Amino acid sequence: MTLLEVNNLKTYFETSQGLYKAVDGTTFDLDYGEALGLVGESGCGKTTCALSITRLLPKEGKIHGGEIFLEGTNLVKLGDDEIRARRWKDVSIIFQGAMNALNPVMKIGDQIAEAVVLHEKVSKRSGIKRAEELFELVEMPKKRINNYPHEFSGGMKQRAMIAMALACNPKIVIGDEPTTALDVMVQAQILNLLEKLRRELRMGLILITHDLSILAETCDKIAVMYAGKIVEIGTIEDIFERTAHPYTERLISCFPNVGKEKIIPPGIDGVPPNLLEPIKGCSFYPRCHKALPICSHVEPESRNLGGKHFASCHLSGEVSHEQ
Ligand SMILES: Nc1ncnc2c1ncn2[C@@H]1O[C@H](COP(=O)(O)OP(=O)(O)OP(=O)(O)O)[C@@H](O)[C@H]1O
Ligand SMILES: [Mg+2]
Secondary structure (H helix, E strand, O other), rough: OOEEEEEEEEEEEEEOOOOEOOOEEEEEEEEEEEEEEOOOOOOOOHHHHHHHHHHOOOOEEEEEEEEEEEEOOOOOOOOOOHOOOOOOOEEEEEOOOOHHHHHOOOOOOHHHHHHHHHHHHHOOHHHHHHHHHHHOOOOOHHHHHOOOHOOOHHHHHHHHHHHHOOOOOEEEEEHHHHHOOOHHHHHHHHHHHHHHHHHOOOOOOEEEEEHHHHEEEEEEEEEEEEOOOOEEEEEEEHHHHHHHHHHHHHHOOOOOOOOOOOOOOOOOOOOOOOOOOOOOOOOHHHHHHOOOHHHHHHOOOOOOOOOOOOOOOOOOOOOOOOO
16 A cells, blocks of 8 residues: 555635635655655745645645545545544654744653653653653664753754654654755754654655755655646656756756856746636746747646656656556
8 A cells, every 4th residue: 555645635725815726736645665855946835735744734724625645544534633633643744944843941852752642642751761762763862851942953953853753653754844944964964864764664754845956865756846736756867867847957957066166056037826816828838948839828737757757748758658
């Protein structure tokens, strides 16, 4: 059985100007021990996708369509109580700037223990023991569970957040820009840790970032999001060596190779479409350097380009399934 299957997910926000289609037909899957990277410009719907899977959307955000199957159970159909009971055990999330999510007046070990006690219905003592084990797992001395958040460096706080996210042995961990606020060295350590944990614990990992180069080193698959949709998805080789979508091409060109002469990345001209308005044709058409006349009025379907490589672009040729 597949660990996670997201089918045609549509998550919209109710705003004073109308429905904002932040995620509009997103499809992907994730297997045990697999790492999927989700990348795209600010506002393309990455966090909304993560909040939909964990059912942590703000009240103005609703899932309007699609399914999220976790080991065969459709999370979209679960009631609030059922979701609450499963949260942290099924899917946990490490947020962007997660350090602020820690309670400043509570020892870190107590915060982790509290989550364990709440969800696993064990004694406080077992909760503390679990906090110590988790600290060892995230490579921190276990006596540090007696510290308060302000006694930790940024990297240590992020390790503590990872320990917290792992408290109830989740099947999937989502890291939403988990290393953005950290310096490059610490960032690499945290990513290596997540990488090690997902292999050892066979967790599914969804890593969200703006930075394609991080995903190339940490993930098995990459999903490129644009304006609420995944426009290309595939293995690292598919995305970097058999790039099919012009938007992916532009994203890659924004990240000059490490070690090469430093150049200012070109960026991508123009802005993403307004998701309050219906989109005609391809959503990337107005910014696309390869656009064809058809792109202005016919929305490209997602096409299989071989294996698990899919792209939504009129320029990409479909591979017949009979081959
Ligand atoms: N509560 C909300 N009400 C209305 N619109 C929202 C709300 N939350 C998010 N949005 C909009 O939905 C879109 C997608 O937001 P989301 O946070 O998912 O983007 P993102 O890809 O995670 O961006 P970033 O890289 O900046 O974190 C954005 O345009 C955002 O303004
Ligand atoms: Mg985000």
